[in-house]
Amino acid sequence: MAKNKKVTSYDVAREAGVSQSAVSRVFRPGLSVSQKTRDKVMTAANRMGYRPNAIARMLITKQSGMVAVIVSSRANVNYPEVLSQVSKQLAAQNKRVLLFTLDDPDGVDELFEQIWTFQVDGVIALAAHFESHRLAQFEEHDIPVVLYNRNVPDSMANTVCCNHELGIKQLITELEKNNPKKYLVLSGPKDSDVANERREIAISLLKQFDVEDVSILYGDYSYQSGRDCLAKWLQKNPAPDAIICSNDTMAIGVIDEARENHNIHIPNDISVVGFDGITSSAWLSYQITTIKQPVEQLVKAAVAMLLERIETPDLPPEARVLTGVLIKGNSVKRP
Amino acid sequence: MAKNKKVTSYDVAREAGVSQSAVSRVFRPGLSVSQKTRDKVMTAANRMGYRPNAIARMLITKQSGMVAVIVSSRANVNYPEVLSQVSKQLAAQNKRVLLFTLDDPDGVDELFEQIWTFQVDGVIALAAHFESHRLAQFEEHDIPVVLYNRNVPDSMANTVCCNHELGIKQLITELEKNNPKKYLVLSGPKDSDVANERREIAISLLKQFDVEDVSILYGDYSYQSGRDCLAKWLQKNPAPDAIICSNDTMAIGVIDEARENHNIHIPNDISVVGFDGITSSAWLSYQITTIKQPVEQLVKAAVAMLLERIETPDLPPEARVLTGVLIKGNSVKRP
DNA sequence: TTAATATTTGCATTCGAAGTCATTATTACG
DNA sequence: CGTAATAATGACTTCGAATGCAAATATTAA
Numbered sequence: 001m002a003k004n005k006k007v008t009s010y011d012v013a014r015e016a017g018v019s020q021s022a023v024s025r026v027f028r029p030g031l032s033v034s035q036k037t038r039d040k041v042m043t044a045a046n047r048m049g050y051r052p053n054a055i056a057r058m059l060i061t062k063q064s065g066m067v068a069v070i071v072s073s074r075a076n077v078n079y080p081e082v083l084s085q086v087s088k089q090l091a092a093q094n095k096r097v098l099l100f101t102l103d104d105p106d107g108v109d110e111l112f113e114q115i116w117t118f119q120v121d122g123v124i125a126l127a128a129h130f131e132s133h134r135l136a137q138f139e140e141h142d143i144p145v146v147l148y149n150r151n152v153p154d155s156m157a158n159t160v161c162c163n164h165e166l167g168i169k170q171l172i173t174e175l176e177k178n179n180p181k182k183y184l185v186l187s188g189p190k191d192s193d194v195a196n197e198r199r200e201i202a203i204s205l206l207k208q209f210d211v212e213d214v215s216i217l218y219g220d221y222s223y224q225s226g227r228d229c230l231a232k233w234l235q236k237n238p239a240p241d242a243i244i245c246s247n248d249t250m251a252i253g254v255i256d257e258a259r260e261n262h263n264i265h266i267p268n269d270i271s272v273v274g275f276d277g278i279t280s281s282a283w284l285s286y287q288i289t290t291i292k293q294p295v296e297q298l299v300k301a302a303v304a305m306l307l308e309r310i311e312t313p314d315l316p317p318e319a320r321v322l323t324g325v326l327i328k329g330n331s332v333k334r335p
Numbered sequence: 336m337a338k339n340k341k342v343t344s345y346d347v348a349r350e351a352g353v354s355q356s357a358v359s360r361v362f363r364p365g366l367s368v369s370q371k372t373r374d375k376v377m378t379a380a381n382r383m384g385y386r387p388n389a390i391a392r393m394l395i396t397k398q399s400g401m402v403a404v405i406v407s408s409r410a411n412v413n414y415p416e417v418l419s420q421v422s423k424q425l426a427a428q429n430k431r432v433l434l435f436t437l438d439d440p441d442g443v444d445e446l447f448e449q450i451w452t453f454q455v456d457g458v459i460a461l462a463a464h465f466e467s468h469r470l471a472q473f474e475e476h477d478i479p480v481v482l483y484n485r486n487v488p489d490s491m492a493n494t495v496c497c498n499h500e501l502g503i504k505q506l507i508t509e510l511e512k513n514n515p516k517k518y519l520v521l522s523g524p525k526d527s528d529v530a531n532e533r534r535e536i537a538i539s540l541l542k543q544f545d546v547e548d549v550s551i552l553y554g555d556y557s558y559q560s561g562r563d564c565l566a567k568w569l570q571k572n573p574a575p576d577a578i579i580c581s582n583d584t585m586a587i588g589v590i591d592e593a594r595e596n597h598n599i600h601i602p603n604d605i606s607v608v609g610f611d612g613i614t615s616s617a618w619l620s621y622q623i624t625t626i627k628q629p630v631e632q633l634v635k636a637a638v639a640m641l642l643e644r645i646e647t648p649d650l651p652p653e654a655r656v657l658t659g660v661l662i663k664g665n666s667v668k669r670p
Numbered sequence: 671t672t673a674a675t676a677t678t679t680g681c682a683t684t685c686g687a688a689g690t691c692a693t694t695a696t697t698a699c700g
Numbered sequence: 701c702g703t704a705a706t707a708a709t710g711a712c713t714t715c716g717a718a719t720g721c722a723a724a725t726a727t728t729a730a
Contacts, residue, residue: 022709032707034707059388256619345717356717367677368679372678388717394715395718
């Protein structure tokens with residue numbers, strides 16, 4: 001029926017013998033239209049294949065119905081799951097995801113330009129680091145922002161985050177059952193907020209547990225860096241008793257390297273823990289003891305928080321911290 | 336500077352002492368504006384923090400600058416990489432990604448409604464199955480579509496796909512070096528086009544290789560289904576000599592199950608091959624022989640094809656088939 | 671210097687739906 | 701049955717940038 005020609009509300013109005021306003025009202029929920037008019041309009045609209053033009057609606061209502069989701073390549077952790085959850089949750093609230101990937105720090109300016117011009121209703125940032133002046137820019141433009149999996153102390157930001165402190169404490173408690181002497185902490189990259197936080201928490205908790213001998217290594221969250229860090233360490237040092245990895249992927253690298261190239265048995269020779277609870281952490285070859293992030297709840301919280309700020313822009317900043325789940329795998333020695 | 340108040344082209348025009356048209360022309364590339372006017376406008380614009388409103392521009396130009404990317408949950412394979420590539424490639428062409436997730440087949444109607452109302456410039460579908468009347472709908476609405484990783488025979492669709500036939504032939508050639516007697520083909524789900532294609536190609540190629548003894552199992556592409564299928568098979572049958580898995584994830588499940596629960600050694604007892612070349616297929620514990628999909632090139636091709644259709648809507652349908660790379664891992668016995 | 675041409679510029683209109691406001695139809699009730 | 705109150709309707713304006721067109725200005729040629 002509608003071939004090549006876009007049908008507008010005027011076309012439908014003419015066809016239905018009513019005014020354009022009437023058509024508009026029929027397609028806006030909760031407006032008073034008589035049943036008779038509604039029927040006339042709906043039949044005409046269906047016959048002609050009319051769909052309201054979202055762009056025109058955005059312009060007049062100043063609500064794009066879109067949420068910018070910013071993903072940095074470092075977000076790989078639970079990326080597919082998080083992103084698809086975000087998309088679903090937002091769809092349920094009648095919002096769409098406008099996706100931006102941010103790899104290059106130089107791209108931030110360009111990214112922000114895009115966000116302003118697209119007049120998004122809000123922003124969810126996954127694992128992207130923004131300096132505080134960047135956050136201030138959002139404020140200036142009256143665009144609510146929620147930082148996912150981020151814990152920015154002293155900040156004005158809305159954040160949703162898994163409880164790192166509690167999680168890492170549970171992991172260390174597991175490890176301490178064997179009274180390990182020598183600890184290795186395999187941190188993520190120094191320029192990652194999450195990595196720094198996890199590392200510092202681990203260090204300070206180990207102090208609380210009266211652990212003396214702790215060394216810090218720096219990887220980049222990747223499998224290969226897990227392998228490389230362990231290999232390098234073993235070149236000059238004896239094997240540690242326990243390794244705390246800042247994420248599961250590096251833990252998997254550590255385990256593979258230990259097994260294949262150094263004939264070290266996990267967990268008997270070294271206990272390893274990870275963080276995140278990614279799918280492959282549960283695979284039989286690894287079975288990592290780790291903290292599983294409650295992705296669905298985290299996303300729900302983030303979306304709910306964002307929608308609240310869109311509704312009521314002047315709510316004070318808030319940080320929601322959810323508890324992860326300890327997965328007792330097979331990578332920590334049984335005492 | 337610009338606090339709370341949106342700056343429009345009229346504001347800038349007044350400030351710069353020119354007309355609104357002039358402002359518009361300055362921000363549209365390739366239009367003739369004198370250097371003097373351009374400077375006046377740019378200073379005013381910068382001072383006031385003006386950014387053109389993309390929504391208004393969309394309305395008048397009838398180009399949203401957005402491409403709908405439809406992802407089904409089954410697309411998990413290389414999801415993060417593909418999606419981030421798509422986003423990057425499109426960004427380079429000044430287009431944004433409007434993300435839609437499609438899990439529930441009942442959601443298709445709703446999804447299509449959304450796509451029409453948002454007036455996207457084009458659509459890229461990742462691993463989502465559409466019946467041909469759906470594709471026809473896109474045609475009616477003049478929205479170009481490219482199907483990623485899909486091979487629809489006899490269809491009017493634009494597709495980009497990795498050469499399954501060639502890839503699987505290479506894999507079988509590897510396996511045949513050991514003259515295996517008994518083959519297992521572990522297929523993906525029956526309602527997945529890609530799974531069906533890979534399975535049928537494997538079966539027909541095995542015939543060409545004069546292989547007699549082939550059994551087909553059906554998984555759902557997941558790790559767990561790889562494990563379950565093998566376990567179930569071994570309950571009633573002896574171990575096969577070779578297993579062709581329709582993707583790497585199931586191959587990993589097969590390997591884990593064989594090793595851990597049946598004391599079967601890979602590759603000495605059973606040779607296993609996968610498909611896709613996902614990151615974890617290269618992990619030391621698995622080292623799967625597989626075909627690595629040329630993701631970057633596939634995405635490049637898909638984006639290029641889509642842009643061509645947007646530019647020139649009447650181009651005939653096209654299928655681009657790229658060749659994957661054989662990764663010789665350690666999951667096939669050395670003869 | 672003037673005519674002829676090319677380049678800039680601004681006015682007015684457009685895109686398509688939504689909302690304002692005044693007007694008309696409908697209902698309720700004394 | 702008349703009047704007040706309420707519901708439904710349409711004419712008109714708005715959102716913000718882009719563009720066809722004609723007028724104004726600048727540039728070049730003669």
